[in-house]
Amino acid sequence: MKLVRYGDAGAEKPGMLDAEGALRDLSGHVDDIAGDVLSDAGLDKLRAIDPTSLPVVDGSPRIGPCVGNIGKFMCIGLNYSDHAAETGAAIPEHPILFFKANSAVVGPNDDVSMPRGSTHTDWEVELGVVIGTTAKYVSKENALDHVAGYCVINDVSERHFQTQLTGQWTKGKSCDTFGPTGPWLVTRDEVADPQALDMWLDVNGKRMQTGTTSTMIFTVAEIIEHLSGLMTLHPGDVITTGTPPGVGMGIKPEPVYLKKGDVMELWIEGLGTQRQTVTEDA
Template identity: 65%
Template structure:
């Protein structure tokens, strides 16, 4: 299934993508794509609904973030061997974990707002993992059974805030609009191998990232298992699993960063696409 949330920001309703490409309204059956609805039992109830009998949503309707009431927004840094190489960083021995504020979450096409005093706002197409069943001390062999599904994430970063102003990475990752997710939450049954998905991102039509999840250092199952050793993962938690090469700070002969007026497009095979216009914070 391809599940989504639609409508005015902060007032989104749940929906499902029908076989004919139209969006259908689930709100008569489901309160939100959150908590228990993301468990195997909850998803099974949604799968049993007659999609063709649901009301259609107007085509021009805004698409919101694909998961509601997100408890944790967890990110993995330097998780692609080719991306680590372009930044000159050593391959990490264990996953690098940082948090992104949930207030950064936004819809897939809502736009990127460059924060005040930003010098180096950068892009990162990433595979998002949405937890469906609580994971606590899970083995890697069982880890994917705790996943509700997958989505596209643009893990936007302000590199000067992130690396040049001391402290941890979070303040360079958490500006409003720095976490577009969606358009769809694609349930795990439609993604049999999350380690072989094509990923891409362009800026103003110029391809910047053209990679694959197969170059991940730590795969999805390892990441879920690893995180569950340090914190319980709850239904609706979102994990952003790292980015392939082609980010702005890795451009040669010099880095390239986002500017107001530009357009960013990105997508992952089978998971949909995002399009964002770039503006400056007022």
């Protein structure tokens, strides 16, 4: 299934794509794509619904983040061997974890607004993982059983804030609008292998990132095993799993960063496309 949330920001309704790609309204069956709806039992109830029995959503509504009421937004850094190489960073021994504020989360096609004083805002196409059932001390062998599905995430990053304002990376990752998520949540049964997905990101029509999840240092299963050994993962928690090479920070001889009016477009195989225009905070 491809599950969608659509409508005005803060008032999104749940939806589902039918076999032809038409958006259907699920609000007669569930309140949101969140919480227990993401469990195996909750998703099985949605699978039992004939999409053609659902009302078609007319027009072209705004598409919101594909998960509502996100609990934890966990991010894994330097998780692609080819990205680590382009930045000159050592391969980490364990997954590098930081958090992105939930207030950064926006829809996949909403504007990305650079904060005041930003000079180094960068792009990062990433595979997002949505937890569906509670995970605590799980092994990598059964870790994927706890996944509701997958989505596209743009882990937008302000590199000066991230590295020069003292402290953790969170400062450069949590600015408002820095977490476009969606367009839809693709349930795990439709993703045969999360370690075999192609991805790309364009800026103003120029291909900047080309990669594949096969070059991840730590697989999705290994990440879930590691994180669930540190904290309980709950339904609706989101993990974004790192980015392939081609970020602005890594461009030689001089890094290239986003500016007002730039357009980012990004895609992951089977998970859809995002498109954002860059603006500036007033």
